[in-house]
Amino acid sequence: MLALLAKRLVQSALILLGVAAITFVLLYALPADPAVLLAGRSATAQTVANIRHQLGLDQPLLVQFWHYLGNLLQGDLGRSFTQKTDVAPLILARLPATLTLMAAGIAMELVIGVSLGILAALRRGGLVDRLVMSLSFVGVSTPQFLVALLLLYVFAATLGWFPMSGYGTAAHIVLPAATLGILGAGWYARIVRSSMIDVLNQDYVRTARAKGLSRRRIVLRHALPNAILPAIAMIGIDIGQFMSGVVVVEAVYGWPGIGQLAWQAIQQVDIPIIMGVTLVSAAAIVIGNLVADLTAPLIDPRIRAG
Amino acid sequence: MFRTLLRRPSLLIGLIVIALVLAGALFAPLIAPYQPDAQMFDGLSLEGAPLPPSHQFPLGTDTLGRDLFSRLLYGARTSLLIGLVANGIAVLIGLLIGTIAGYFSGLVGGTLMRFTDLMMAFPALLLAIVLAALLHPSLWIVALVIALVNWAQVARIVYTETRSLAERDFILAERAMGAGHLRILVLHILPHLVPTAIVWGTLGIATTVLLEATLSFLGIGVQPPEPSWGNIVFESQSYFQQAPWLVFFPGAAILMTALAFNLVGDALRDITDPTQRGRG
Amino acid sequence: MLKTLSRLPSLPLSRSRLLRSSVLAVAIAFAPAVLAPGFVAPAMAQTPGGDIVVTYKDDIATLDPAIGYDWQNWSMIKSLFSRLMDYTPGTPNLVPSLAESFTVSPDGLTYVFKLHKGVKFSNGREVVPADVKYSIERAVNPKTQGPGAGFFGAIEGFDEFSAGKADGLSGITTDADSVTFKLSRPDATFLHVLAINFASVVPKEVVEAEGADFGKKPVGSGTFILKDWVIGQKLSFVKNKDYFQKGVPFIDSFTVEIGQEPLVAVLRLQKGEVDIAGDGVPPAKFLEMTKSPDAAGMIVDGEQLHTGYVTLNTKIKPLDNVKVRQALNMAINKDRIVRIVNGRATPANQPLPPLMPGYDKDFKGYAYDPAKAKELLKEAGLPDGFSTVLYSTNTDPQPRIAQAIQQDLAAIGVKAEIKALAQANVIAAGGTEGEAPMIWSGGMAWIADFPDPSNFYGPILGCAGAVAGGWNWSWYCNKDLQARAVAADSMSDPAKVKEREAAWGKVFTDIMADAPWIPVFNERRIVAKSKRMGGPAEIYVDPTRVINYDAIFVK
Helix, strand or coil: CHHHHHHHHHHHHHHHHHHHHHHHHHHHCCCCCHHHHHHCCCCCHHHHHHHHHHHCCCCCHHHHHHHHHHHHHCCCCCECCCCCCEHHHHHHHHHHHHHHHHHHHHHHHHHHHHHHHHHHHHCCCCHHHHHHHHHHHHHHHCCHHHHHHHHHHHHHHHCCCCCCCCCCCHHHHHHHHHHHHHHHHHHHHHHHHHHHHHHHCCHHHHHHHHCCCCHHHHHHHHHHHHHHHHHHHHHHHHHHHHHHHHHHHHHHHCCCCHHHHHHHHHHHCCHHHHHHHHHHHHHHHHHHHHHHHHHHHHHCCCCCCC | CHHHHHHCHHHHHHHHHHHHHHHHHHCHHHHCCCCCCCCCHHHECCCCCECCCCCCCCCCECCCCCEHHHHHHHHHHHHHHHHHHHHHHHHHHHHHHHHHHHHCCCHHHHHHHHHHHHHHHCCHHHHHHHHHHHCCCCHHHHHHHHHHHHHHHHHHHHHHHHHHHHCCHHHHHHHHCCCCHHHHHHHHHHHHHHHHHHHHHHHHHHHHHHHHHHHHHCCCCCCCCCCCHHHHHHHHHHHCCCCCHHHHHHHHHHHHHHHHHHHHHHHHHHHHCCCCCCCC | CCCCCCCCCCCCCEEEHHHHHCCHHHHHCCCHHHCCCCCCCCCCCCCCCCEEEEEECCCCCCCCCCCCCCHHHHHHHHHHCCCCEEECCCCCCEEECCEEEEEECCCCCEEEEEECCCCECCCCCECCHHHHHHHHHHHHCHHHCCCCHHHHCCECCHHHHHCCCCCCCCCEEECCCEEEEEECCCCCCHHHHCCCHHHCCCCHHHHHHHHHHHHCCCCCCCCEEEEEEECCCEEEEEECCCCCCCCCCCCCEEEEEECCCHHHHHHHHHHCCCCEECCCCCHHHHHHHHHCHHHCCCEEEEEECECEEEEECCCCCCCCCHHHHHHHHHHCCHHHHHHHCCCCEEECCCCCCCCCCCCCCCCCCCCCCHHHHHHHHHHCCCCCCCEEEEEEECCCCHHHHHHHHHHHHHHCCCEEEEEEECHHHHHHHHCCCCCCCEEECCCCCCECCCCCHHHHCHHHHCHHHCCCCCCCCCCCCCHHHHHHHHHHHHCCCHHHHHHHHHHHHHHHHHHHHHCCEEEEEEEEEEEEECCCEECCHHHCCECCCECCCCCCEEC
């Protein structure tokens, strides 16, 4: 187990290194010259050359990458071109917002998904069951931006129940989290439903039922903990999906997270920020997969990372 | 065949929707009341606001005074074209890498799969956004970007299947009889992968349609004036409160199309391999 | 909805229509010689006090005056720091600020400024002449990587310093109570240069102590002090009680909330939660509010010194042919484009905006005439038109405007393919020789750094800008006009202001004979403010500050 863990950790580190290398090459192949952008319109050629030199952009790509890696190992993500401050604190300052949003989104996904999944499993073939089975497909077929705009239109602009955008209070997080969570909930319901059906058919549940335990008790105490595990493992695999969703959701709702930071940075060719956010997101995805991989056999020997 | 359809209403519905979208795209020039990029002077109010649905413009006009219905029809062409091309490329790359990695396990396979893992570790949308900003976007570039983001998943699945195939007795027997690698791959392994390719080819179109719409919604997808369902929403955002139809008609088109491909893909998956179930 | 942070390397200067009808005639005729020294407080009944809320969509990048160069931070930096020169609120009238008085030598090469006594930085230390020298040298210093260095090019020793061959600007000297500038060439805009943000005075010891963090923890001697900054969320500014001009500013504090969609900001403003929606009013909302009596007094609609244009690359065939460029000028239906932006602009026919000194109101330019345009194309040997590429940034409404231009061009047989790219990529294409035949400037359009016509020439139409990485995307260089421009800029004698403006005006209308641009429209700035906010429109669309926090007040 430990050997496996060590092996997977090394693999993950190598993957992150690869992500860093590819992103770096891609970004520096961009036609836009950050020095020109920074210098502004009234700058002389000398100013532009100075800025390019100060940023180290006049050095060979390999040298630049070597420096970048060296700094990266010390936790230094470089300095933002436009904001002239270190990237790491910029990302750290915005990470709580993104993590809060993701946590709320995942919580919403799980709460809706698990309750619907249980209901569907308990009444197989019933209305809820059929609804869950079809809605799960609608969920994965709907563009996130459409749900974001729809929720905005109905619950913020028309009904006025929630603020349209912003950050800070619990009311602010409802619509963005719903946008993130609602679409996947159907799929989680599906997973919970099928594992619930499995569990309910197992001997210990049958035994419990034979002993005359109440249905409520059986479901909540005995079946649920086992049925919910696959859904939790699924979250690890889904981190990538959440990371992508965050870019759109933060853009529409003006949520001050790293997705918004990345989107602004892309417009301004602020390469250190783009690098930083890409690496942080990639790390999240790698960790998510790692956790999913390592926990899957513990949870259910039948689930193996495919 | 017909009985299969009747037993699976979702498959039937999916196929009907796909047929409708396909017909709309193919016969757009015949159905569309106007040219999709004709900015009509009477298509805007005096203050420059888009017009609501009316007799003259069945789904209203957009922010440049163009007929929304005509643009949606032509937009179907864009979405389907990108869906087929991008996903076709993704499935091809995935098949190629997956089979090679699965068949030649060892250094080659290991390297290829680590590369696949690497691609899967990229935040897909972020990668697509960076690529789209890097390469000046056009319809084909958008298709290419989507293909580059989407192939890894197919490669993983094909890899797993090839691995298990490669260890089966009949392949081992072939090999013992001295059959060349190419012969084994083409004659014995690929045919077994066809169902997988078809399933993922179908499910992938849904993903592709969604990703194209998202890129265009962010303003880095299909270039104007070429209509795409995503860029119609992008251009209409500033009016979404006053003219919600501009957002919701193209949104519904995206949803229906993606849903149809997902339903059909899922049904195909059940038909080809009832034991395999996963997330589309 | 998805508006990105457009880092406009310029500042939107704007003024209201109200101002144009009354005060402006006088304002434009201003000259350094007739300046009344001292702060001219606007004559209105302001009540001190009040805490207000301002919103912006995009994060504030930095408040370091040597670095900040976008329109959100511009007005905040203005109020955090003070400079030798400043403007009367709501006008383009220069007045001494940190300087008590100044003199200019007859040859226009020596400027001496006497500083106010007893002005203090918010850390308590007195501002001395050496701070002025330090601050300007810091803005020019290549190590600062500041975008404003080029503005100080006329100061003696600039070339040596910016090339790293000297440790300071030899042209700036100080004594106990004054600063002297020696110029290497006459520069008629020099007083404006001392009023831009890059000339803000900063305390050396704080800059050195904070290092890179100075932009997040600024210390100045302006009207406000930054109290708190929650990155990505909000900034709180409080009144500087020790500001050296008594009675300024009026409000006690303002809080800038970040990450607010423009539409949301306006809705909140209507509910009374927000006082100024900094990003303006989205078009659809604008139409609704102008019709609604409830919204009366909430919309501030001001003209700014802005021109939106299409560059025609004079180095790319067939645009190298002046007849072709003239034909394209006649092909554009500017009235229709103005309708697409809901009438929030007026059609333009020359590079200078109407409110800029030197604007020629009798100039007719090229009228919309597709038939004549086709004829010109025929004369140029292109009866069937040609194919070309039109670049644009990719944030709404720019791609839409590009499509309107595209349709007009198609009507005379010119097939323009649109490339809507991230702003950075458009700027890169413009600065690469032979790359971009046409660029729609929307989202990047030239807005003046200071209200002087020269600011519309050098980088964007002059020979100096027609270089790799430059901003003259027409790659237009007319040696003859260049010489006239240089001559005009040397006329720093205050008595010749009218003559100089006329000379500049003629340069711009003569440029139109070569037609390197299609001037499309002059955009107005629309801001929403709550009903409790007092004062005339022009301090909310201030020509030099955008929002003038020093002058606004709560009724």
